[in-house]
Amino acid sequence: MARRKLISPKEKTRAQALFALFQETYPEVRCTLDFRSPLQLLIMTILAAQCTDARVNVVCRDLFKKYRGARDFAEAAPGELENDIRSCGFFNQKARSIRESCRMLLEHYDGRVPGSMDDLLRLPGVGRKIANAVLGECFHVPGVIVDTHCRRVSNRLGFTRHQDPAKIEQDLMALWPQEHWTIYSHYMVFHGRALCTARAPKCAACPAAALCPWPGKAKKKPA
Numbered sequence: 001m002a003r004r005k006l007i008s009p010k011e012k013t014r015a016q017a018l019f020a021l022f023q024e025t026y027p028e029v030r031c032t033l034d035f036r037s038p039l040q041l042l043i044m045t046i047l048a049a050q051c052t053d054a055r056v057n058v059v060c061r062d063l064f065k066k067y068r069g070a071r072d073f074a075e076a077a078p079g080e081l082e083n084d085i086r087s088c089g090f091f092n093q094k095a096r097s098i099r100e101s102c103r104m105l106l107e108h109y110d111g112r113v114p115g116s117m118d119d120l121l122r123l124p125g126v127g128r129k130i131a132n133a134v135l136g137e138c139f140h141v142p143g144v145i146v147d148t149h150c151r152r153v154s155n156r157l158g159f160t161r162h163q164d165p166a167k168i169e170q171d172l173m174a175l176w177p178q179e180h181w182t183i184y185s186h187y188m189v190f191h192g193r194a195l196c197t198a199r200a201p202k203c204a205a206c207p208a209a210a211l212c213p214w215p216g217k218a219k220k221k222p223a
């Protein structure tokens with residue numbers, strides 16, 4: 001449940017203006033993982049930890065030709081799955097999460113990805129970020145996906161003062177209506193990649209600059 005937090009009318013208006021601006025700036029916004037089923041998205045979001053979506057998309061083109069269902073992943077020979085996902089990094093840990101999650105899917109969910117937060121969180125290696133991505137994209141259950149872009153950009157925009165993903169999620173859930181939760185998360189990824197980058201954000205070119213309170217912004221402006 002979203003923590004009820006009092007948001008001033010002025011802050012609400014600013015947030016709505018920023019949302020409209022993101023809608024205008026990123027009309028093509030979408031999940032940037034190329035998946036075709038809830039299982040594929042689940043695997044891809046596990047692989048995407050500490051890795052780029054572009055790399056995951058490349059790796060998964062071949063991966064999903066070889067592993068077509070939960071059983072293929074669950075029964076992958078020791079070392080083989082690890083080798084197939086090696087270039088995504090942390091491959092031992094990710095292979096373990098994928099294998100064990102797929103075993104659990106076979107045991108408890110008939111090999112299918114469940115569509116509830118509680119069930120998804122039971123899967124090894126699946127936290128709220130992954131669960132919200134799967135729920136939002138595959139089951140039309142809105143959720144805020146707090147990744148590195150969402151954390152950084154939401155802080156700079158003043159929508160949260162937290163670094164802890166659970167607290168950020170609560171702040172953003174309280175700020176936005178449910179139907180915005182998933183797409184707001186995608187806007188954060190697009191904006192975080194295009195302009196509000198971790199290092200040297202391009203504030204001078206940012207359409208949100210007039211509404212952005214980030215103190216570092218002024219320092220980035222030319223003298």
Ligand code: SF4
Nearest residue numbers: 196201203206209212
């Ligand atoms: S003005 Fe700068 S800090 Fe603010 S959202 Fe734009 S790029 Fe990010």
